[in-house]
Structures are given as C-alpha cells and as structure tokens.
Amino acid sequence: GNSVTQMEGPVTLSEEAFLTINCTYTATGYPSLFWYVQYPGEGLQLLLKATKADDKGSNKGFEATYRKETTSFHLEKGSVQVSDSAVYFCALTSVLYSSASKIIFGSGTRLSIRP
Amino acid sequence: GAVVSQHPSWVICKSGTSVKIECRSLDFQATTMFWYRQFPKQSLMLMATSNEGSKATYEQGVEKDKFLINHASLTLSTLTVTSAHPEDSSFYICSGTDRVYGYTFGSGTRLTVV
Numbered sequence: 001g002n003s004v005t006q007m008e009g010p011v012t013l014s015e016e017a018f019l020t021i022n023c024t025y026t027a028t029g030y031p032s033l034f035w036y037v038q039y040p041g042e043g044l045q046l047l048l049k050a051t052k053a054d055d056k057g058s059n060k061g062f063e064a065t066y067r068k069e070t071t072s073f074h075l076e077k078g079s080v081q082v083s084d085s086a087v088y089f090c091a092l093t094s095v096l097y098s099s100a101s102k103i104i105f106g107s108g109t110r111l112s113i114r115p
Numbered sequence: 116g117a118v119v120s121q122h123p124s125w126v127i128c129k130s131g132t133s134v135k136i137e138c139r140s141l142d143f144q145a146t147t148m149f150w151y152r153q154f155p156k157q158s159l160m161l162m163a164t165s166n167e168g169s170k171a172t173y174e175q176g177v178e179k180d181k182f183l184i185n186h187a188s189l190t191l192s193t194l195t196v197t198s199a200h201p202e203d204s205s206f207y208i209c210s211g212t213d214r215v216y217g218y219t220f221g222s223g224t225r226l227t228v229v
C-alpha cells in the first residue's frame with residue numbers, strides 16, 4: 001500500500017540556517033505530494049504541493065521537488081526563521097480531491113529554530 | 116480561500132458522556148469530509164471518510180458505534196464520540212474536500228476525558 005517516510009525529529013537549527021527535511025514515498029501510479037505545517041495547538045495548513053513528476057512546489061521560501069526516480073519530495077528552505085518552528089508533515093494522495101482517495105501522512109518532523 | 120470551521124476547539128468531558136464535534140465548510144461545499152485523530156507527537160490517523168447524504172466509511176479498527184459521523188449537508192459534518200473514556204482523549208481534525216480548493220483542514224478539537 002501507499003506510505004510516506006520522513007526523517008525523524010526533532011530538528012533544531014539556528015536562525016538563518018539551511019533546512020532540509022527528507023521525505024520518501026511508496027505508491028503505485030502517480031500520486032500527488034504535499035507538505036503540511038502544524039503550529040502548536042492548531043490544525044494543518046497546506047504549505048506546498050506537487051501533482052506530477054519534476055514539479056516544484058514553493059511557498060513562503062520553502063520548496064520541494066517531486067522526484068519520481070528517487071520517490072522523494074524533500075522540503076528545503078534557504079534561511080529559516082524562528083517563526084518556522086512547527087511540525088511538518090509530508091503526505092500523498094493517489095487520486096487528487098476524490099472521495100475515494102485519502103491523504104496518507106508521514107510521521108511528522110518537529111522543527112525548532114533558535115534565535 | 117476556503118475555510119473549515121471546527122468547533123469546539125477544546126472540550127473536557129466526564130467519562131461516559133458523549134461529545135459532538137462540528138465541522139462547517141465556509142464558502143465552499145465539501146463533498147467529502149475526512150476525520151482524523153492525532154495522538155501527542157504523532158501523525159494523523161484517518162478514522163473515517165464521509166460523503167454527503169451517505170454512511171461514513173470507517174478505517175479498520177475504528178469503532179463505528181463509538182465514533183458516529185453524520186454528513187447531512189454539503190457544509191456540515193459532525194463527529195460524536197459516544198460514551199467517551201480517557202483513552203479517547205486526543206486531537207481530532209476534520210478535512211473538507213472539493214475540486215476547487217482541495218483538502219481544507221479544520222483547526223482541530225482537543226478532547227480530554229476525565
């Protein structure tokens with residue numbers, strides 16, 4: 001079945017450091033890939049997405065490229081801020097926006113940025 | 116953009132009582148609502164999928180008689196935790212879906228059963 005594996009946290013970085021959170025997936029066909037962010041005590045917010053191979057999703061300085069050859073969707077940001085401290089979830093769905101398709105989430109990576 | 120309004124944001128109830136969580140899609144019609152459960156420092160686990168006007172489909176291991184889901188309209192879905200026990204304490208999140216806005220998550224409900 002479909003699954004998502006992402007690097008375990010917590011990840012602690014200094015402000016302005018470079019961030020990479022690894023994510024790999026297992027799926028049949030051509031899934032859509034997402035990164036969601038969850039701030040303390042809140043629900044999930046979509047950070048970025050990519051729906052086909054070689055697509056690059058980007059938002060708020062974060063980027064991730066859909067790599068089918070390596071089945072990866074690593075999240076990167078060139079210079080993190082304290083406000084980026086949150087839990088990040090990599091996720092996939094096999095059929096976009098269909099009632100037949102649920103989102104499969106990775107285990108989440110907690111990111112802490114120190115001033 | 117689309118918003119799913121989820122209420123209450125937190126609730127404390129006594130063991131044995133029932134609690135209802137509401138999710139309303141604002142400015143869009145959620146043809147499908149997904150309900151998730153999240154334990155502390157863990158990922159989201161899908162509990163059930165509901166389509167407007169039909170019975171919910173529950174994931175394996177989720178008790179349908181304990182977690183009652185109603186999706187009576189395209190803008191409202193409810194999850195009722197019946198006869199709640201301390202082990203039901205968790206963070207519950209809904210997600211409304213349509214083809215325009217995709218998956219829109221509610222802000223979550225933290226349930227504590229004492």
